[in-house]
Amino acid sequence: MHTSPRLNLDSLKRCPLCEAVSAESSPSCFVCGWEGAFDRDAEDVQASFDALIEQCPELWHLVTAPKPRGFRAWVRKVFRSEGR
Numbered sequence: 001m002h003t004s005p006r007l008n009l010d011s012l013k014r015c016p017l018c019e020a021v022s023a024e025s026s027p028s029c030f031v032c033g034w035e036g037a038f039d040r041d042a043e044d045v046q047a048s049f050d051a052l053i054e055q056c057p058e059l060w061h062l063v064t065a066p067k068p069r070g071f072r073a074w075v076r077k078v079f080r081s082e083g084r
Contacts, residue, residue, distance in 0.1 A: 013038035014048045021048045 011024050016039050020031035028035045039045070053060055 009042045
């Protein structure tokens with residue numbers, strides 16, 4: 001089992017009905033459609049995220065992958081590797 005990274009929990013919320021983790025900006029739960037009050041307790045949100053990673057370990061790679069540095073960095077990397 002993977003240990004999930006600590007998240008920026010300010011951008012997440014947890015549905016009180018199905019315990020799915022959703023983006024704070026989303027008006028409703030994407031799993032069950034709940035539109036009421038959401039749970040924003042950091043420990044509860046982290047626990048639901050951990051459960052999601054446990055059920056779908058493939059997501060681990062998306063969460064821990066380095067963030068792209070932008071188009072210019074990519075172009076420099078491509079042209080540098082072609083010149084070798």
